[in-house]
Amino acid sequence: MRVAVDVERCEGHGRCYMTAPELFEADDIGNGRERGDGTVPPDLERKARVAVANCPERAITCEEAN
Numbered sequence: 001m002r003v004a005v006d007v008e009r010c011e012g013h014g015r016c017y018m019t020a021p022e023l024f025e026a027d028d029i030g031n032g033r034e035r036g037d038g039t040v041p042p043d044l045e046r047k048a049r050v051a052v053a054n055c056p057e058r059a060i061t062c063e064e065a066n
Helices: 015-020 042-053
Strands: 004-005 025-027 030-035 060-063
Touching: 004 030, 004 042, 015 025, 015 030, 015 042, 042 060
Parallel strands: none
Antiparallel strands: 004 060, 025 030
């Protein structure tokens, strides 16, 4: 699984990095961004889905690995 934050849609509510700080972080103006390349370890997949569901702008996408 991989997550990605659409920087054009993110408005900096911070729910992603508050919910899953292992997967997301704040940029220099407080908007969310994925850590590293966005790869989600299997033990953090639930947290990734919760972060996606809690983004008010729907700025986070979650792609299942093939």
